[in-house]
Amino acid sequence: MMKRRADASPVLAAKRHRADSSSDEESRQDSSQNESLSDQEEHRAGFSMPSVPVCAGDADSPPHNSKFSMYNSVSQKLMAKMGFREGEGLGKFGQGRKEIVEASTQRGRRGLGLTLQGFQGELNVDWRDEPEPSATEKVDWFPECTTEIPDADELRDWMAVGPRKMKIEDETEFCTEDLLHTLLRCKTVFDDLEGEEMRRARTRSNPYETIRGGIFLNRAAMKMANIDHCFDHMFTDPKSSDGKPLTHDNASELLYFGDVCAGPGGFSEYVLWKRRWHAKGFGMTLRGPCDFKLEDFYAAPSELFEPYYGEGGVDGDGDITRPENVTAFRNFVLDSTEGRGLHFLMADGGFSVEGQENLQEILTKQLLLCQFLTALSTLRTGGHFVCKTFDLFTPFSVGLVYLLYLCFDRVSLFKPVTSRPANSERYVVCRGLKPGSDAVREYMFRVNLKLKQLRGTDSDVTDVVPLSIVKEDADFYHFTVNSNESLCAVQIKALAKIHAFVLDPTLAESRQADVRKNCLKLWGVPDKARVTPASSDPRSKFYELVKNPDMEMFKSSITPLNSRTLEKLRHVLDHRCIVGGGEQIFLLTLGKSQIYTWDGKMPLRWRKLENFKLELPRDSLLSVEIVQELKGEGKAQRRINAVHVMDALILNGTDVRDLHFNKRIEMAEKFVKAVAKPSRPDMNPIRVKEVYRLEEMEKIFVRLEMKVTKSSGGVPRLSYTGRDDRHFLPSGLYIIKTTNEPWMMAYSKTAKRKYFFHKLNRESVFDTPPDAASPFHVCHAVRLFWAWEDGVMVHDSQTRVDPNKLSKDDVLAFIHHNL
Numbered sequence: 001m002m003k004r005r006a007d008a009s010p011v012l013a014a015k016r017h018r019a020d021s022s023s024d025e026e027s028r029q030d031s032s033q034n035e036s037l038s039d040q041e042e043h044r045a046g047f048s049m050p051s052v053p054v055c056a057g058d059a060d061s062p063p064h065n066s067k068f069s070m071y072n073s074v075s076q077k078l079m080a081k082m083g084f085r086e087g088e089g090l091g092k093f094g095q096g097r098k099e100i101v102e103a104s105t106q107r108g109r110r111g112l113g114l115t116l117q118g119f120q121g122e123l124n125v126d127w128r129d130e131p132e133p134s135a136t137e138k139v140d141w142f143p144e145c146t147t148e149i150p151d152a153d154e155l156r157d158w159m160a161v162g163p164r165k166m167k168i169e170d171e172t173e174f175c176t177e178d179l180l181h182t183l184l185r186c187k188t189v190f191d192d193l194e195g196e197e198m199r200r201a202r203t204r205s206n207p208y209e210t211i212r213g214g215i216f217l218n219r220a221a222m223k224m225a226n227i228d229h230c231f232d233h234m235f236t237d238p239k240s241s242d243g244k245p246l247t248h249d250n251a252s253e254l255l256y257f258g259d260v261c262a263g264p265g266g267f268s269e270y271v272l273w274k275r276r277w278h279a280k281g282f283g284m285t286l287r288g289p290c291d292f293k294l295e296d297f298y299a300a301p302s303e304l305f306e307p308y309y310g311e312g313g314v315d316g317d318g319d320i321t322r323p324e325n326v327t328a329f330r331n332f333v334l335d336s337t338e339g340r341g342l343h344f345l346m347a348d349g350g351f352s353v354e355g356q357e358n359l360q361e362i363l364t365k366q367l368l369l370c371q372f373l374t375a376l377s378t379l380r381t382g383g384h385f386v387c388k389t390f391d392l393f394t395p396f397s398v399g400l401v402y403l404l405y406l407c408f409d410r411v412s413l414f415k416p417v418t419s420r421p422a423n424s425e426r427y428v429v430c431r432g433l434k435p436g437s438d439a440v441r442e443y444m445f446r447v448n449l450k451l452k453q454l455r456g457t458d459s460d461v462t463d464v465v466p467l468s469i470v471k472e473d474a475d476f477y478h479f480t481v482n483s484n485e486s487l488c489a490v491q492i493k494a495l496a497k498i499h500a501f502v503l504d505p506t507l508a509e510s511r512q513a514d515v516r517k518n519c520l521k522l523w524g525v526p527d528k529a530r531v532t533p534a535s536s537d538p539r540s541k542f543y544e545l546v547k548n549p550d551m552e553m554f555k556s557s558i559t560p561l562n563s564r565t566l567e568k569l570r571h572v573l574d575h576r577c578i579v580g581g582g583e584q585i586f587l588l589t590l591g592k593s594q595i596y597t598w599d600g601k602m603p604l605r606w607r608k609l610e611n612f613k614l615e616l617p618r619d620s621l622l623s624v625e626i627v628q629e630l631k632g633e634g635k636a637q638r639r640i641n642a643v644h645v646m647d648a649l650i651l652n653g654t655d656v657r658d659l660h661f662n663k664r665i666e667m668a669e670k671f672v673k674a675v676a677k678p679s680r681p682d683m684n685p686i687r688v689k690e691v692y693r694l695e696e697m698e699k700i701f702v703r704l705e706m707k708v709t710k711s712s713g714g715v716p717r718l719s720y721t722g723r724d725d726r727h728f729l730p731s732g733l734y735i736i737k738t739t740n741e742p743w744m745m746a747y748s749k750t751a752k753r754k755y756f757f758h759k760l761n762r763e764s765v766f767d768t769p770p771d772a773a774s775p776f777h778v779c780h781a782v783r784l785f786w787a788w789e790d791g792v793m794v795h796d797s798q799t800r801v802d803p804n805k806l807s808k809d810d811v812l813a814f815i816h817h818n819l
Contacts, residue, residue: 123185123189123495123496123499125182125186125492125493125495126496127493127494127497133417133511133515134518135417135515135518135519135522137230137416139231139412140412141411142405142410142411142413142476143476143479144409147406149437149439149440150439150440152443155439155440158464158465158466158469159443159447159463159464160461160463161450161460161461161462163458164454164458164460165362165460165462166359166362167359168180168184168362168391168394169181169358171393171394172393173393173395173398173467174392174398174477174480174481174484175485176485179485179489179492180393180488182492183488183491183492183495184358186491186492187357190499193502200505201498201499201505202420202422202498204507204508204509205494205497205500205501205507206421206509206512207509207512208417208420208515208516208519209509210512210516211417211520213266214527214530215273215298215299215525215526215529215530216270216273216530217264217265217266217293217298217299217530218264218266219266220262220267220348221267221270221299222266222270222418223267223416224266224270224271224386225524225525226416226417226418226519226523227386227414227427227429228270228274228523229522230416231429231431234344234431235344235384235386236255236271236274236275236279238343238344238384240382241382246382247278247343248278249278252669252670253670254278254674255271255280256280256281256336256341256343257271257281257282257342257344257346258281258282258284258344258345258346258374258378259282259285259346259348260285260320260329260345260346260347260349260371260374261285261286261347261348261349261350261367261371262283262292262346263286263290263291263292264290264291264293265292265293265294265297267346267348268305269297269299269302270300271346272297272300272301272305273300276300276304276617276652277301277304277617277651277670277671277674277675278674279304280304280673280674281306282305282306282308282333283305283306283307283308284307284308284309284310284318284320284329284374285309285318286317286318286319286320287309287318291318292305292307294307295592298530298531298532298533301617301618301652303591303592303615303616304617304674306677306678306680308328308329308332308679310322310325310326311324311328313332313679314680316328320367320370320371320374321367321370321448321451321452323448323449323452326373326374326377327377329374329377329378330378332678333378334378336678337380341379341381341383342378342379342380342383343380343383343384344379344383344384344385345374345375345378345379345383345384345385345386346386347371347374347375347385347386347387347388349364349368349388350364350388351364360390360424361397364390365396366451368389368400369448370448371387372387372404372444373441373445375387375404375433376407376437376441376444377441379433381434381435383432383433384429384430384431384432384433385408385428385429385430386427387427387428388427389401389426389428390424391424391484392413392426392480392483392484393484395463395465395467395470396464398470398480399464399465399470400464401413401480402465402469402470402473402476403444404428404430405476407430407433407434407437407440408430408431408433409431409432409433410430410431410432411429411431412428412430412431413426413427413428413429414426414427414428414429415427415490417519418519420494421490421493421494422491422494422497422498424491426487444464447461447464533618535590536590538596539604541588541590541619542588542598542606542621545588545619545649545650545655546649546650550777551602553776553777554600554780555600555601555781558584558783558785559782560786560787561735561785561787561811562805562806563806563810566810566814568737569694569784569814569818571739571745571818572815573693573694573744573745573746573747573754573819574694574737574739574744575693575694575735575736575738576661576693576694576735577691577692577693577694577733577734577735577736578690578733578736579700579703579720579733580625580730580731580733581625581644581720582625582626582644583625583626584600584623584625584646584734585597585598585599585600585623585626586622586624587609587620587623587624588606588620588621589616589617589620590618591616591617591618592615593612593613593614593615594618595608595612597609597626611641612641612643612684613683614686616686617652617675618652619652620653621648621649621650622645622646622649623645623646623649624643624644625689626642626643627641627643627728628640628642628729629641629722630719630727630728630729631726632725633708633709634708637709637710639710640684642684642685642686643684643685643686643687644686644687644688644689645688646734647661647668647776648664648667649776651667651668652671657775657777658773658775659773659775660768660774661736661738661773661774661779662691662738664776665688665689668688672687687722694735697811697812697815698812700720700733701794701808703720703721704719704730704794704795705718705719705721706718706795706797709729718730718788730788731787731788732787733788734783734784735783735784736779737774737778737779737782737783738773739756739772739774740771740772740773740774740778741759742758742759743756743757743758743769743771743772744757744759745757747819751766754766756768756769756772790802791804792805792807793807793809794807795808
């Protein structure tokens, strides 16, 4: 049976157990089928804890020989008033019962009078000297590695294959035999104990238990908040070697992260709560009941997260142990990040090992390897990695950590307070991927292929790094041993404490409320309950977002560009232009596919965007066009409706209306990158319009050509080709004044750069004055539109020209004259 379980385990490799991923709104949701691997281990193996005998009554008071002393002082006084004397019976003549009626020892569904042999005894472990619970935690790093990353030739001889081993009790290279055997004995004590008893005792005994998931969907999210804080927010706010932020809310680059083996997605919910639309996540996990539950992201916008399941994309199986899936996920991430890779990767893999909890490290070895391999496959140079591990007793597991130790600037083994102390869960945290780790990545890939080849046989990969090399690196070896032994000691005490709490149901941890409050305050997480986001209608949401606006600023009137209004473009450097392809409208989002449009006309009427497959985060207000894009020509031509963003007012709750037009467009580009789903060709695209300076208008005409389209009767029509192969039929050119009165822009021939000039006080400055940028309502109110209607010549092949209408040559001549 053990062999059959081991053979099957890799198939389940990316599976994250459901209860750690299920909501912690109710403490009872720690049921066995709903627990993460770490929780299950506590539930069975990790719950074989060293128990400590405790007397009934006050847990902190010394035992007393008198049975009467088992009652508290109030009870003693009441009984004394009724005439009770110790050693005498109750009743008028002392004829009543002399012995105290014993309290029921029945627990859970255990039969009356049933005593579990081996559980009632002592474990001889003193858990009462545990340290005072604190929100402050210390991070210990491995000493900095000075060994060079090995090349492919050296790595070729490191892998060792031997007989498959299914025992853990003799793995004493990285932990003393006494500690290991004590831990295993503590775990086995609970093998016959009912799960509900264990969970109740665990809940009462752990001072950090009530932290739970808070505002997030599960405890995993809070673990990531805990880890992120302890490591100086190196995940949600990564910094360069000189301490400068690599990404921030005002920067144009997104924070790219990955989340593997992590359904339902608590880690990602925390990151997106912290960074919102300034981050983009990619995830792979096993398909099925433990898949990502994006609809349960109440605290963060799940529209910024894109699940991808390896080979087959959205139709893949998400099994991280399949080499094809790792390769496909790597390629997808690199394609989606312009070849640069992720800023960090999170991995939280585990699967049920019920009945074989002591072999958890052995059964999950391939899963651990593949999570490490995925990190080296997707991270950019300087990127970070955090991954859940369990016991690290075997040379195979320690060898994997050693490979990370070689490839990253610093590595830590860390157990956050949100990880229950009675289980073997810990996290390997890696900072700063070094350049030149490709050889190690390729080596790990080969090891995984070998594990796949040996599946179902009596042989196995026993080492990925020769034990002699690991032990020769004294700094690494001693740190690993010390970490294992200190975590073993913590786990043994915690198991003993739970054992005591099972034996005495009156024991309770009184510090839980204060500990929760202090931890959440330190991590910057609100101490609130998780609630479903409030629903709203588009009209109410619009007024909520724009905060009592002057509706005049939203009017859709627009000034046509003709020979009479051309003079408005005299200050050429003040303007930007955009190729239009439809009517400019407003788009409002209430989350997911709840998207509404308004044509800018009064009365205000929002209409649901129909026949569109698109998901956008709530609380966004955009100025857009709905454009029919075309790809190809002739019979093979495809049409698809797309949203083209022309300007941004509010992005997922962030008001950008008063920023410079260029900055609003930059932020809109960032927003669209975050919500884009390249793995979902079935979804309608959303893009930001290309913006041109008025003085470089010639670039627009280069992108115009005559193309035959469907339903055009074979007659070529004017077409504008965007940044990719898609094109659309242009309706004209929007011209937007981006400099606010009384400022204007000019060019200094002396300094050879642009500057701002104040028309009233004649002030000249190079840096943009705060009041020189036109806010949205000004840009919207004074825009011009040059309609490319019949008779307007903008392409050399056009033959029908109306001399009374502005042509390309007229406009270009005016621009050149005023530069």
